[in-house]
Amino acid sequence: MEMDRISVADEGVQSRRAPDLEPIVITEDLWKVYRSGKLEVAALRGVQLEVMPGEFVAIMGPSGCGKSTLLHVVGGLAQASRGRVLLDGNDLAKMSDGERTLLRRHKVGFVFQRFNLLPTLDARGNIAIAQHIHGDGFDPHRFEVVTGLLGLSERLSHRPTELSGGEQQRVAIARAIINEPKILLADEPTGNLDTKSSESVLRMLRQLNQELEQTIILITHNPEAAAYGHRVLHMRDGQIVDGVPAD
């Protein structure tokens, strides 16, 4: 039943009529307040964001300004304290934990600074396992396209310890997008990489965006990395500050 609800929104009449006009992500006055004991930290303070299908959006900002929190809330890993997130038309606050988990599995790909690959599996296994978890089984065509675009075709039988950092991150990206998520959320994916590997990862993200029309939100500290996006947004103190006059 949970699946039905998700697929209804996915194949909704509205999105069929105007597939490119509905944002994949909308946040409205999004707040996230962390409470530990008496201490409260407002990590998000009214974020307004819209991301259209096919966009590659970079988000920059100083440490602690709420970038990771925003990505977690948008991707359904954490709940908002106030405001709304619409992910491909689904209001995350109105879903049960189980429904949110399914939505995440079907519509969101995550990449983090740490690669989180399974050490006992080779690259092929690390990517294919995501297709099995997804439940639709192995899709050889998609596998070939994604691993080809990420330059992994010759590395598929290597285990993580036999791969460079850049290659490991590319495996993690392949795993994240193998099931054709509506959006890829990447939190400092080049944070652990040297300049050369960073560039290759960023180039490939751009290629995934251009050739597979993969929608991407990229979080980074690095202006050169952010420049790979179509649009660069700046966060400060829990808000997106672009276009907001300084006080």
Ligand SMILES: Nc1ncnc2c1ncn2[C@@H]1O[C@H](COP(=O)(O)OP(=O)(O)OP(=O)(O)O)[C@@H](O)[C@H]1O
């Ligand atoms: N689980 C948590 N519990 C309490 N406070 C938290 C938690 N996670 C984040 N915070 C606080 O919320 C604020 C935003 O953190 P967040 O991790 O989103 O920042 P960031 O912009 O991603 O920083 P960085 O660039 O260092 O990764 C910070 O003040 C942080 O200390």
Ligand SMILES: [Mg+2]
């Ligand atoms: Mg962070």
